[in-house]
Amino acid sequence: MFESLTERLQAVFKKLARKGKLREQDVDEALREVRLALLEADVNYQVVKDFVGRVRERAVGVEVMKSLTPAQQVVKIVHGELTTMLGQPGRLDLSGPSPHIIMLVGLQGSGKTTTAAKLALQLRHEGQRPLLVATDTRRPAAVEQLEVLGRELEIPVYGEKGGSPVAICAQALERARKGAYSVAILDTQGRLHIDQELMSELVEMKDRVSPDEVLLVADAMTGQDAVRLAQEFHQQVGLTGLILTKIEGDARGGAALSIRAVSGVPIKFLGTGEKPSALEVFHPDRLASRILGMGDILTLIERAEASFEEEEARRVEEKLRTATFDLEDFRQQLQQVKRMGPLSQLMEMIPGFASLSRQLPQEVTDQQMKKIEAIINSMTPEERRNPRIIGGSRKRRIARGSGTTVQEVNQLLGQFRQMQKLMKQLTFGRVDISSIFGT
Numbered sequence: 001m002f003e004s005l006t007e008r009l010q011a012v013f014k015k016l017a018r019k020g021k022l023r024e025q026d027v028d029e030a031l032r033e034v035r036l037a038l039l040e041a042d043v044n045y046q047v048v049k050d051f052v053g054r055v056r057e058r059a060v061g062v063e064v065m066k067s068l069t070p071a072q073q074v075v076k077i078v079h080g081e082l083t084t085m086l087g088q089p090g091r092l093d094l095s096g097p098s099p100h101i102i103m104l105v106g107l108q109g110s111g112k113t114t115t116a117a118k119l120a121l122q123l124r125h126e127g128q129r130p131l132l133v134a135t136d137t138r139r140p141a142a143v144e145q146l147e148v149l150g151r152e153l154e155i156p157v158y159g160e161k162g163g164s165p166v167a168i169c170a171q172a173l174e175r176a177r178k179g180a181y182s183v184a185i186l187d188t189q190g191r192l193h194i195d196q197e198l199m200s201e202l203v204e205m206k207d208r209v210s211p212d213e214v215l216l217v218a219d220a221m222t223g224q225d226a227v228r229l230a231q232e233f234h235q236q237v238g239l240t241g242l243i244l245t246k247i248e249g250d251a252r253g254g255a256a257l258s259i260r261a262v263s264g265v266p267i268k269f270l271g272t273g274e275k276p277s278a279l280e281v282f283h284p285d286r287l288a289s290r291i292l293g294m295g296d297i298l299t300l301i302e303r304a305e306a307s308f309e310e311e312e313a314r315r316v317e318e319k320l321r322t323a324t325f326d327l328e329d330f331r332q333q334l335q336q337v338k339r340m341g342p343l344s345q346l347m348e349m350i351p352g353f354a355s356l357s358r359q360l361p362q363e364v365t366d367q368q369m370k371k372i373e374a375i376i377n378s379m380t381p382e383e384r385r386n387p388r389i390i391g392g393s394r395k396r397r398i399a400r401g402s403g404t405t406v407q408e409v410n411q412l413l414g415q416f417r418q419m420q421k422l423m424k425q426l427t428f429g430r431v432d433i434s435s436i437f438g439t
């Protein structure tokens with residue numbers, strides 16, 4: 001996610017950190033590079049301009065704080081302004097009477113049907129009783145697709161092959177009321193491009209069912225096209241929120257960073273993969289941390305909770321929070337961690353590991369995972385609890401035993417030390433930015 005942007009920004013801040021005391025021209029130079037990085041990430045021009053202006057205003061002549069170096073303060077300001085630019089945390093407004101209605105709209109292929117299922121799954125976790133509604137009668141395959149997903153997740157689907165979508169919505173709502181469903185998720189039809197017929201149909205549907213939420217599902221990989229789409233849909237249909245899909249494959253981040261500022265519509269969820277569990281509630285501050293390569297422990301914990309047994313999750317969370325997560329825990333978690341999603345995605349969320357995950361394509365990462373496992377397996381339990389006791393000759397033995405090199409053993413130990421250090425700082429609520437940028 002946003003690899004190329006993160007890389008560019010990290011390079012800027014690293015350079016800045018080397019300067020120590022900052023003059024105005026140092027800040028300006030850094031901001032010129034930040035500006036370029038954002039433009040290259042396909043962020044809307046005006047959004048970049050406003051952003052850089054606000055950062056500059058706050059960064060120049062900033063009060064010198066004892067706890068942070070000037071460069072760290074600039075990073076902090078950038079983090080704050082990124083967070084502001086990204087908007088508010090994504091919350092669904094389901095305060096109206098039950099059944100609540102969520103209408104998903106968007107172009108064909110953007111991920112509406114998949115997202116409808118993901119959303120239903122997430123809402124069920126929160127104690128809701130969701131009903132999925134297929135309204136795309138033009139394409140029978142579309143109804144089937146939702147039915148298949150519903151069966152897999154054991155979530156009921158209402159769909160008719162044929163008939164007017166608006167009439168089907170009305171019937172589905174009747175069914176939702178009778179069946180005591182608490183929320184109906186309407187998967188609507190899409191077209192390859194915006195056209196008037198689609199828009200009028202969506203408006204008619206909206207008028208008829210008065211949904212609590214009208215969410216545009218947009219493909220993040222389409223960059224500024226997604227932004228224009230959001231403007232268009234908001235003007236014509238009226239949106240309450242956005243769901244950006246395929247964000248995990250988006251190296252640049254242009255849509256995510258500009259869409260809310262340009263369209264005025266808040267992002268509520270991010271789609272991070274094809275699996276039904278790959279939907280994250282949108283948290284601007286966490287995304288800002290990830291963009292700056294600072295990791296995202298909270299999302300990691302939430303993913304752990306979603307995929308682990310509850311008790312196990314509490315244990316891991318406690319360990320992460322108290323920074324006592326050691327190599328033995330790490331080893332025990334490897335199996336379960338695999339269930340949480342692709343390793344490269346998880347590593348992005350661990351402070352200090354982000355740059356490593358970017359260097360490696362996914363297959364390599366999974367190979368790397370096997371290597372890491374082999375290295376840890378070759379250690380004694382005591383060494384796993386306290387890796388500091390591993391000396392030169394033991395490193396050679398471990399490397400031989402795991403079919404790796406001493407260098408690889410050293411690399412793992414080094415990264416683990418860095419992670420523990422960062423976890424400790426996070427636990428004390430104070431992140432030392434210089435350690436993240438390796439200065």
Ligand SMILES: Nc1nc2c(ncn2[C@@H]2O[C@H](COP(=O)(O)OP(=O)(O)O)[C@@H](O)[C@H]2O)c(=O)[nH]1
Binds near residue numbers: 106107245247249274
């Ligand atoms: N990688 C990735 N693929 C996604 C995501 N959301 C949807 N997709 C894929 O995008 C394709 C189109 O999705 P679909 O739900 O059928 O789109 P619709 O036409 O808008 O209903 C499918 O292959 C999905 O698996 C996502 O967040 N990440």
Ligand SMILES: [Mg+2]
Binds near residue numbers: 112113136142
């Ligand atoms: Mg569909």
